[in-house]
Amino acid sequence: MRARVIAVGAALCVACKASEREVPKPPAKVAGARVVDLIPVSLSGETWQDAEPFLALYASNPRLMAASAFTPNPGGSARATAPIFVSDDGGDSWTLRNTVPSQAMTADITHAVGGNPPMLYAGILKVPDFPLNELKANDFFSPATMTLQGFRADIDQPFVRTTAVGNADRVYVGLNDFDAPDGRTATVDVSLDGGTTYAPRRIETRNTAGQNGPSIRPVVAQDHTVYVAYFGWRSNAGADVTSDVVVVRDDSGATGTTPFRDLVDPSDHLPGRLVATHVTIPWSNAPTLGQERIGSTLSIAVDALHSDSVYLAWADRVGTGDIYTVHVRRSTDRGATWSGDLRTLTNATDASLAVSTNGTVGLLYQQVTGSAGASRWVTRLEQSRDGFATHQDVVLATVPATTPPFQFLPYIGDYNGLITRGNQFLGIFSANNTPDSANFPQGVVYQRRVDFPTHRLLDGSGTPVAVSIDPFFFSVPVLP
Amino acid sequence: MHTRSAILLAVALSLPGSAGVAQMSRATLVKQSDIIFIGTVTQVGAVAVPEVPASPRTVVVRVDQVLEKPSAVALATGDSVTVETGRPGSLKAGTQATFYTTGWIFGRGVAVREVGHEPGRSPVVAADERDAVARARREVNDADLKTHIQRAAMVVAGRVEQVRPAELARAPARPKRISEHDPDWQEAIIQVEDGIKGAQAGERVVVRFPGSPDVAWVGTPKFAVGQEGTFLLHKDSTTGSPLTMIAGRSVPAYTALHKVDVLSKQDATRVRALIRKP
Numbered sequence: 001m002r003a004r005v006i007a008v009g010a011a012l013c014v015a016c017k018a019s020e021r022e023v024p025k026p027p028a029k030v031a032g033a034r035v036v037d038l039i040p041v042s043l044s045g046e047t048w049q050d051a052e053p054f055l056a057l058y059a060s061n062p063r064l065m066a067a068s069a070f071t072p073n074p075g076g077s078a079r080a081t082a083p084i085f086v087s088d089d090g091g092d093s094w095t096l097r098n099t100v101p102s103q104a105m106t107a108d109i110t111h112a113v114g115g116n117p118p119m120l121y122a123g124i125l126k127v128p129d130f131p132l133n134e135l136k137a138n139d140f141f142s143p144a145t146m147t148l149q150g151f152r153a154d155i156d157q158p159f160v161r162t163t164a165v166g167n168a169d170r171v172y173v174g175l176n177d178f179d180a181p182d183g184r185t186a187t188v189d190v191s192l193d194g195g196t197t198y199a200p201r202r203i204e205t206r207n208t209a210g211q212n213g214p215s216i217r218p219v220v221a222q223d224h225t226v227y228v229a230y231f232g233w234r235s236n237a238g239a240d241v242t243s244d245v246v247v248v249r250d251d252s253g254a255t256g257t258t259p260f261r262d263l264v265d266p267s268d269h270l271p272g273r274l275v276a277t278h279v280t281i282p283w284s285n286a287p288t289l290g291q292e293r294i295g296s297t298l299s300i301a302v303d304a305l306h307s308d309s310v311y312l313a314w315a316d317r318v319g320t321g322d323i324y325t326v327h328v329r330r331s332t333d334r335g336a337t338w339s340g341d342l343r344t345l346t347n348a349t350d351a352s353l354a355v356s357t358n359g360t361v362g363l364l365y366q367q368v369t370g371s372a373g374a375s376r377w378v379t380r381l382e383q384s385r386d387g388f389a390t391h392q393d394v395v396l397a398t399v400p401a402t403t404p405p406f407q408f409l410p411y412i413g414d415y416n417g418l419i420t421r422g423n424q425f426l427g428i429f430s431a432n433n434t435p436d437s438a439n440f441p442q443g444v445v446y447q448r449r450v451d452f453p454t455h456r457l458l459d460g461s462g463t464p465v466a467v468s469i470d471p472f473f474f475s476v477p478v479l480p
Numbered sequence: 481m482h483t484r485s486a487i488l489l490a491v492a493l494s495l496p497g498s499a500g501v502a503q504m505s506r507a508t509l510v511k512q513s514d515i516i517f518i519g520t521v522t523q524v525g526a527v528a529v530p531e532v533p534a535s536p537r538t539v540v541v542r543v544d545q546v547l548e549k550p551s552a553v554a555l556a557t558g559d560s561v562t563v564e565t566g567r568p569g570s571l572k573a574g575t576q577a578t579f580y581t582t583g584w585i586f587g588r589g590v591a592v593r594e595v596g597h598e599p600g601r602s603p604v605v606a607a608d609e610r611d612a613v614a615r616a617r618r619e620v621n622d623a624d625l626k627t628h629i630q631r632a633a634m635v636v637a638g639r640v641e642q643v644r645p646a647e648l649a650r651a652p653a654r655p656k657r658i659s660e661h662d663p664d665w666q667e668a669i670i671q672v673e674d675g676i677k678g679a680q681a682g683e684r685v686v687v688r689f690p691g692s693p694d695v696a697w698v699g700t701p702k703f704a705v706g707q708e709g710t711f712l713l714h715k716d717s718t719t720g721s722p723l724t725m726i727a728g729r730s731v732p733a734y735t736a737l738h739k740v741d742v743l744s745k746q747d748a749t750r751v752r753a754l755i756r757k758p
Contacts, residue, residue, distance in 0.1 A: 042586045046552040051695070070695050074550045075514035075583045077699055077739070088531070095531045095587030107661060107696040130661060130696055143533070143584060156659050178657045210655050236658070285660050285694065293660065408698040414660065447588075449554065460554025 027395035027441035032477040035396055035444045037433060037470050038067060038085050038094045044449040045459035046468070048072055049406065052413030053428040053471035056111045058118040059164070062421060063090045066113065066120055066140050067428055069413075069471040072105040073098050082106050082127070084120075086141055091426065091473045093447060099137065101145050103127040108157055110415075113140070114171070114194065115164030121195055122146060123158025123173045132158055134173060136195045150189065150198045154178035156214045157296070157414070158189075163220040163253070169194040170253055174216030174228060177202075186212035186230040186246075190254045203248045203260045205270045209233040213243060213281065215298040215415070221307035224253035227335065228260060229300035229312055231281065232272070241283050245276040245314050247300065247335050263335045275329060275338045279316040282324060285409060290368040290377050290401035292411040294324045294349055299415075301353035301361065308334050311361050313351035318344075326351045326365055330387050342388035352418035354425060356478040360385050362425040364418040368401050375401040377412065379429045383479045395441045396474050399432035404467050412469060425476045433457065433470035444472070504596050507623070509580040510616040512595045516548040517541075518606055519561065520576045528560040529589035536568035541579060545606050547613045553583065555590050562591040576600035578609050626754045628740050629677065632712040633732075634685065635755075637674035637748040640707040643667070646688050646733075648721040663690035665719055667733070668703035669726065670711060674748055677755065686724045687734045688716055701742040710743040710751055711736055 038053075039046050050069040058064040065087045073079040074096075081098040082105045100106060100122065107125035114121060120140035126133045132155035135146040156176040163170050173189040177200060180187055184204035191198045204212055213231030220226050232244035248271055249263035250256075261271040282288070283295040297315035308331075315326045328343035328351070345351075348367035355361050363382040370376055378398045384391040418427040435450035435457060437443070448470075449458040457465040510516065519541035527534045543559045555561070563579060565571055577599045581592035598609075629635055646665035665688050672683040679685065690697040713734035716722050724733040736742055743751070 040587045042554050042588065042590045043552050044554040045550075048552070073583070074552050074586065076550060079514070079582070093531075093587070095585055097585050098583065105695075107694075125661070125696070127696070154657075156661065176659075178659075183655070211657055214659060241658075283658065285662070285664075285692065287693075296660070406693070408695045409660070409693045410695065459551075460556055 027398065029442055030392070030394050030476060033394060033442040034091070034475045035440050035442050036091055036094070036473045037444065037446045037448060038473055039448040039470050040095055041447050041449055043074060043096065044457070045465055046074070046448070047466045049408060049411070049469045050471050051410050051430045051469055053416055053430050054110045055417040055419060055426065055428040055473070056113045056120065057419060057421060057426060058113045059421070060116060061118070063088055064118055065091055066111060067094065067471065067473065068109045068111060069430060070105060071096070071471070077104045079104050081145060084111070084140070085471070088141065091475060092445070094473070097143055099143060099145050100124060100135070101126070101133065101148065110158060110160045112160045112162040114162045114169030119169060119194065120146070121160055121162055121169070121171050123160045123175070125155065125158070131155070132175065134158070134189065134195060134198060149195045157216070159215070159217055161218045161220055163224065165224065165253065168192065170220070171195050171198070172218040172220065172226060172254065173198070174218045174230070176212060176214045176216060178211065183208045183210040184212070186216050186232070188216065188218055188228055188254065188260070190259065192255060201254060201259050203228055203230065203272070204232060205272055206232060209235045209241065213241070213296060213298070215296040217298050217300050219300050219302050221302045222304045223307050225302065225307035225334070226250045226254050226260070227300055227302055227310055229298055229314070231298060231314070234278070236283070239283055240317070241281040242278055243281045244274050245279060245312070246272040247275055247310070247312060248272045249335050273335050273338070275312055276314070276327070280319065282317045287406055287409070287411065289323045289347060289349060290375060290411070291406045292349060293409045296414050297324070297326065297349045297351055299351050299353045301355045303355040303359055305357055306359070308332055309355065309359065310335055311353045311355060312338070313353050313363065315349055315351065322346045324349055328353070328363060328388065339387070343382070350413055350416045350429070352416055352427065354418045354420040356420040356425065357422070358478060358480070360479050362418055362420060364416060364427050364429065366412060366416070366429060373402055377401045377431060379431060381425060381427065381474070381476050383425070385479055392479055394476055396429065397431045397440050397472065399434065399439045403432060404469065420478065423478045425478055426474070428471055428473050430469050430471050432467060434467050442474070506612060506616045507619050509596045510613060511620045513548070513580040513582060514550055515553065515555065515581045515583055515590070515592050516579065516613055517546045517555070517561070518544045518576065518578050518600065518609060520544055521571045521573050522560065524571065524573055527562045527591070529562065529587060529591070531587040532562045532585050532591040535564070537565050539563050539565055539571050544576065545610070547578070547610050548617065553586070553590060560589065562589065564591070564593045566594050566596070571597070622754060625740055625751070626757070628712050628738065629751060629754060631714065632677065633715045634679045634713040634734060635677035635711070635751060636670065636672045636679045636685065636713065637676060637710045637745055638670045638672045638708070640668045640703050640705055641671045642669040643703055643705055644669070646719070646724070648719050661694050661696045662692060663697055664692040665689070666691040666703070667724060676710070676748060676751055684726060685713065685734060686726055686731060687711065687713055687736055688719060689736065699739060700737050701739060708745045710745060710748045712741040714741070
């Protein structure tokens with residue numbers, strides 16, 4: 001280990017509550033950290049905006065992983081399938097396979113791996129027309145097209161989580177179902193039979209502004225406790241939505257007929273704990289933060305072995321000159337009570353949380369620093385063993401925020417991915433792919449052809465290729 | 481050249497070993513392919529890179545010349561490609577052929593699935609094949625465009641004089657939903673300068689298009705004031721609101737959602753020629 005930075009934050013700075021007041025430190029290299037660009041060498045000429053990455057891994061085999069992004073089928077827009085990336089060597093190398101039944105690309109995709117054998121479950125918005133497709137692959141290394149298990153229209157942001165129970169996988173797909181009655185659109189599609197059948201479970205019990213926010217995020221503990229976080233949109237005026245941040249819980253894997261009713265709020269005795277109320281969500285489908293749109297950042301993580309312990313992150317506008325601020329809170333009593341902000345990160349988005357088996361929490365986020373042409377997207381993984389009284393800060397990437405110009409939105413993603421297994425945090429983010437070692441303080445491995453001395457990407461013939469957004473896999477050792 | 485290539489193809493497709501291709505025209509092969517190359521089979525039942533599963537249908541082919549490929553794909557003369565053939569035993573080591581393929585697995589190397597192949601004839605084949613494939617691609621593109629023209633309700637050359645938000649009639653039972661995938665429908669008012677099909681010069685037509693920058697609409701044509709072009713317009717069956725207003729009159733709304741629906745102004749000549757072509 002050459003160096004390790006333990007940012008002591010509030011513990012050493014009595015006056016400082018908010019992280020943005022910490023004195024900036026140069027990024028340090030953490031032993032054992034890896035960052036790998038997923039674009040394979042055989043696609044070295046690729047210039048697409050590979051935004052909104054996601055990662056799934058096989059619980060009992062650390063070498064098998066699947067990943068996705070808004071990466072198109074290299075064959076072009078008429079092709080009937082979209083790609084996923086797979087790795088069989090723990091993320092050191094990746095291949096792209098066209099196995100997702102969507103025309104060239106998806107309009108949303110998340111996925112998770114079930115039990116043994118390594119089933120891959122995916123929720124996509126299919127191109128064209130963007131219906132929800134709930135998909136399954138018996139072997140995600142198979143070149144066969146994933147099979148369709150469920151579908152319907154008027155859905156947004158399917159977000160897939162799984163757990164294995166006996167021989168049957170349980171699949172939880174958080175989604176915003178615009179056809180839900182009474183504008184209570186926050187929904188979890190629950191499958192208790194490995195995706196053969198899905199039952200839509202409505203989780204909003206209060207009146208809404210006509211709908212909930214798009215991000216509905218389930219997470220499952222080993223004792224089958226399921227938490228779901230969502231935005232309870234209460235009113236909207238112009239581009240600002242007034243929202244509650246809500247967590248529901250089910251103590252038996254959502255196997256009952258009226259699931260997600262096990263956590264009630266003391267204020268109205270309705271299911272769904274109001275972790276924060278009347279926050280302002282700036283809903284912007286335009287380049288707003290470092291060319292990125294904002295409005296749906298939300299993540300929840302549970303200590304898989306101790307389901308009492310839950311972390312929650314969301315982003316809103318605080319109104320003190322910020323564009324978008326990430327908040328992190330914690331509950332140690334199954335969501336009944338919550339801390340105040342453990343972390344408050346100004347001008348940040350794409351917060352993803354995970355809790356390792358030793359209780360260490362990981363927080364992945366992407367933050368814009370600097371201004372105008374000097375602004376940068378900085379991707380960080382923070383770890384804490386003490387509820388963020390202290391934390392380790394690992395800068396995974398610091399890249400220009402103004403280049404390349406956006407091709408579409410999201411620029412880097414409405415979400416990214418963080419998971420944990422054993423003594424590693426594993427994750428994925430999207431960023432400017434300039435091959436400059438200064439941009440990747442932990443080092444970086446490119447599969448695609450690059451020339452580091454000149455900071456150029458090269459195609460197969462050695463011709464320079466324009467800078468674009470690529471997905472990057474990373475792993476960082478969990479704090480012991 | 482055209483006649484000679486056609487004869488070569490006819491002969492080639494009649495050869496043993498190309499039975500799976502015999503029913504396909506070169507245009508059909510090209511239409512279904514995105515990676516086309518001349519290559520020589522070096523191994524049968526093998527793969528070029530370990531991430532591709534070997535089977536009796538896989539062969540390793542040394543690339544002799546790339547004829548077509550997407551710009552993202554790194555593939556050059558001398559590379560070894562894994563080809564999953566249409567059927568086992570259809571290719572033998574040493575066979576040179578033109579391979580019509582689609583991308584399959586991209587990793588340390590390229591693996592492709594065979595759409596079909598044409599056995600090679602001699603060293604001059606490479607040049608002939610390049611010309612023939614290019615010609616076939618033009619034919620495929622022309623046929624595709626002609627199909628779009630035939631389906632279009634209106635084809636015009638003109639200029640966008642105004643862009644405005646679309647005011648769509650909405651079913652009362654269906655409230656507006658807020659989604660990042662919302663198309664944000666806009667209307668472009670086009671001054672027709674040349675009515676090629678279904679319109680006359682001087683008309684003004686209203687074309688709806690998604691103004692959203694969302695990924696769901698990334699490949700869909702957008703319009704801007706002052707933009708000139710040749711436009712293939714379809715009656716709006718997408719937004720659920722088929723009519724719009726212009727100068728106080730209710731008129732049909734059109735869409736142009738496919739990339740070939742918006743062409744350059746100069747393409748008007750090509751479009752007219754395709755309309756006349758039987």
